[in-house]
Amino acid sequence: MKYGVLVFPGSNCEHDAYHMVSKVLHLPVEFIWHQSSDLRGCDAIIIPGGFSYGDYLRTGAIARFSPVMEAVKKFAAAGGLVIGICNGFQILLESGLLPGAMLRNKGLKYVCRHVHVRVESVETPFTSLAKHGRVLQIPIGHMEGNYFADDSTLGQLEQKGQVIFRYCTADGQVTDAANPNGSLANIAGICNEQRNVLGMMPHPERASEAVLGCDDGLVVFQSMVSSLELLSVT
C-alpha cells in the first residue's frame, strides 16, 4: 500500500503528512509534484495543508487547475481514497470533488489552536476504526475554515450522512462556543456521496504522536490503512 502526498507551489504541510505516513505508520509514501498527471500507482492520496499559490484569488482556486488534480479526479471517480486536510479540503471544494465553499473565519483572523471534533459517522474509510460520537482533540490552523453550503446542499449532506466531523466541546456537545470559525452547522469535515473522498479542516497529522501532546488524529490514518487492507483482500 503506497501513499501519495501532493505538493503544490506553496504547500507547507506535505512534509508533516509524509513524516506521519513514513515514520508513524511505517508505510511507503512519496511526494507527487503538481505538474505530474501520473499518480504513480499510489493507493491513497493525501492533499496536505499550506498556502498553495499563496491563497491568491481564493484559497485552493488555482491549485485545482494543476495537471495532478485531473489525475486525482479520475482516481476518485474510480473509487480511490483521497483525503484533503485544511488547504487540501479547500482544493477539493474548488475542484468540485466535494460540495460547498470556505469563507473567512467569523473572527476575521487566523486561528491556530487545539479544538475538539465529534465523529459523526464511522461509515467511511477514514473513520471506520473510530466509535460513533467519539470526541477527538485535533488542532486547527486556518484563516478560511468557515464552511458554507446552500440549504439544499446542506440538506443533502445531513440526509446522506456526509458530515463526518463537527466542532464540539470536550464532552461532545455541538455548541456555538465550540465553533472556532463560524462554520455552518459546526461542520469540520465532510465526505462525498461515494464516501471515498474526505475533506477536513483540522490537522490530524499534527495530533498523531504522543510527543506532540496528543495522538487522537491517528485514528483517521489508521482507518485508511485498515480500509485499504480490507479492499486489497476482497
Next chain:
Amino acid sequence: MRKIMITEIEMTPEVLSRHNITAEEYQRIVRVLGRQPNLTELGIFSVMWSEHCSYKSSKVHLKRLPTTGARILQGPGENAGIIDIGGDYAIAFKIESHNHPSFIEPYQGAATGVGGILRDIFTMGARPIAALNSLRFGPLEQSKNRSIMEGVVAGIAGYGNCFGVPTLGGEVVFEESYSGNPLVNAFALGIFKKDQIFYGKASGVGNPVIYVGSKTGRDGIHGATMASAEFDEESESKRPNVQVGDPFLEKLLLEACLEAMKTGAIVGIQDMGAAGLTCSTCEMGGRAGTGIEIDLQYVPQRETGMTPYEIMLSESQERMLLVAEKGREEEVFEVFRKWEIDAVTVGQVTDDGLLRVKDQGQVVAEIPNSALTDEAPLYQRPIRKPVSEFVDASLTKSALPRLACGQVLRKFLSSPNLASREWVYHQYDHMVRTNTVQLPGGDAAVIRIKGTEKALAMSLDGNGRYCRQDPRRGAQIAVAECCRNLVCVGALPLATTNCLNFGNPEKPEIMWQLSEVIDGMAEACRMFETPVTGGNVSLYNETLGEGIYPTPVIGIVGSIEPVTHMTGCWFTGDGQTVALLGGLSEPCDDYRAAVEQAFRETEPELNSLKDAYTRWANRLPCPPLDLPQERRVQQACLKAIQEGLIRAAHDCSDGGLAVALAEMSFSNFHAAGRGARLSLPAADFPAGVLFGEYQSRILVTLEEVHWEALQKIAAGYGVELLRLGTTGGDRLTIQDGSSTLIDEPVAELESIWRHSLGQYFKR
C-alpha cells in the same frame, strides 16, 4: 578609454543631508574614489555607510562581546550565527529589528521584518524551523497603539503562516516609551547538516553572479537610511520607504534555493535585504576579497524607466544573489525554472576588489568593496553618564500602606504586561512542521528534531524598564532571565543572539547606555557560557527628540536531550510539594525600600488605574542581581530536572513571586488548573515579598519522595531551597505566619489573566 558618468547633479549640503552623509563622510568618499562621486555612487555610500548597514556607532563597543566557544561554527559577520548541536547537525539563528518600518506601515513593516530574517537563515543553507518575535508598543488605551499592534501581529502572522514556519513564542511589552517607536524584533532559527553550510562569499574569479527571486521595483528605496534616522512630523510621507512582502514567493524561493544548493553548483549566496543589490554585491565581494561586476540591463524589473540609482537601492523583497561555478549555471537555472522563479546571470566575479555597476555596458558606478564594508567609518562617539533621576527611597519614613494582596494580584494580572498573550499567538501557526513540543504560553518555545532524541529550546527576553535606570545590570538581567527561562524547560543554554534598540547615538547619554548594556551583556554571557553569534543594532528610535528606554533584546538557544526532559511551568498534580530555589533572601535594602515606596505611591490609584502594574513597575529601580548566585540557582534547577526530580519549574520575573505562582496554577493544554496552599516566613511588608521583582528565583514542584534528593542538589550548589507548601484544591492560598495574604479562586484569577488582553481589541 573607460568612461565614468559625470556628476549628474551638484553635491549641495542639502543633497548630502537627504542622504544622511556628513560633510566629513563626503570628504572621505572623495579621498577613497580620488574624485567626486556621482549620484548613484553617493546613494550606494549612503546606504552602506548608514547606521543600519555599517554599525558605525556601535562596532567599537560590540567587539567587547564574547563571540567564541567550542560550539561556534560561525560568529558575527555573516548572515546568521551558526552553532554545532551534535550528531552532524548545526543550527543557524539570528534576531533582527524592523522598528521604523513597523511604525510607518505596521502590517508590511512587520511582515517584511519576518521575511528578512527568514532569508538570513536560508541563505546559509538552513531550513527555517522556528520563528519568535519580541514586540513593544505604547499603552493600549491609545487607539494608535492598538492599531499598530493589530497591524504588526497580523503582518507577522500573514507572512510566517504562509511561508510555513511555526511562530512559537517571544514577548510582548507595553510602555509609554514605545508609543511613537514600536519595536519589532524578529528571530528565526534553521537547521542543517554541518557539511551543508553556505556562505555569502563571491569566490572564483570569472564565476557568474546570478540574481534570483522577485523582480525589482521602486519599493523600499532608502529603507536603510530611514532606519538610521529619527521620526518627525513628516514621517507619514516616508510610506514608500516601507517594503512590501510576498510570503508565497519567499516560500518558493526557499524551496528553490535549498534544492539548488544540493546540486553543488553554488559557490556563494546572500539574500538582498537592507540596501538590496548594493549590499549583497559589495559584501559578497568584500568577504572573498574579490570584485563584482554587474550590468543592470539584466536585472529583472517590474517597473519601467528605473534609474541605476533606483535599481541599486531598491529593497524589493524576496531576492537573492548567488555565485555559481562557471559552466554549471544551467543546473541552477533548471531548479529555478521548476519553481517558476526568475534566475538571471547579471554579472561575474572579478579580481580587482571593486563593485563595478554597468548599465547597457556603460559604467555607472565603481567603488572599492572594502570602502563600503570593512573600511566604512567607525565612530567613537562621545559618552556621558546621565545624572541619576532616582530619589533615595530609604529617606521616606512614612507608614507602610495596608494592601489587600489578593486585590493587588487580581489587578496586576489584568495588566497587558502580565496577562495571557493568547490573543497574539492564536494568530500564529505555531504547529506547522509538527515539531512543536511546548506550545506558546510556557517559559520557552521547544521544538523536537525529528530522527534524533534532541530538542531545541528558545527564548527572547528584553528589558527596557530596568536598563533605563541601570543599563549594565538591566542587560545582565535580560541575559540571566533568558537563560533562566531555558533551564526551566530543562534546556542547557548554548549561545546568544541580540538586538540592541536604542535612541540617537549622537547623544552622549544614549551612547553611554549602549556601552553599558554591551558590558553588562558581555559579563552575563561569559557567566552563563552563552557566546554571542551575531545580532542587530537599531539606533535612532526616537520621535521628536524623545528616545525609547534603552532596550536590549536577548535571544538564547538551548538544547534538551533527551526530549523527555522537557518540563512545563504548570502544576501537574495534587499533593505535590511547591518549593523556591534561591530562597526569599532580600540582599538589597535599597531595593526593598524602593518596592515599599512604589506601593506607597501606587496604593491610592490601585483601583482607578486601568494598568496599575505598569505604573507601579515603572516606579521601581533595577533589581539587584548576583551573577554567580543566579548561575548556581540555574544549575541546580537544570540538574534536578535532568535527574527526573522536577514536575514543573517556573522562574520569577515580572510581578514577582505571587504572579509566578498564579501562572503555575492556571489551566493549560495538559491539565485543568489547580490551586495550592502555601506559607511564607512572616514579613513586615508582605506585598514587598509577594510582588518585588527579585532575581535568581525558580519555583519548582516535585513529589515529596524526591525532597531529600532536591535538597542535596541545592546544597551541592550552595543554593537555598525553601519549602512553600502543597498543590491541590481550587484556590491559591498564601499565608505568612497566621495571617492570610492571598486566598483567591484559581478560576477567577485565570479568567482575569486569560481575557484581559483581548478586551482591548473587542469591537
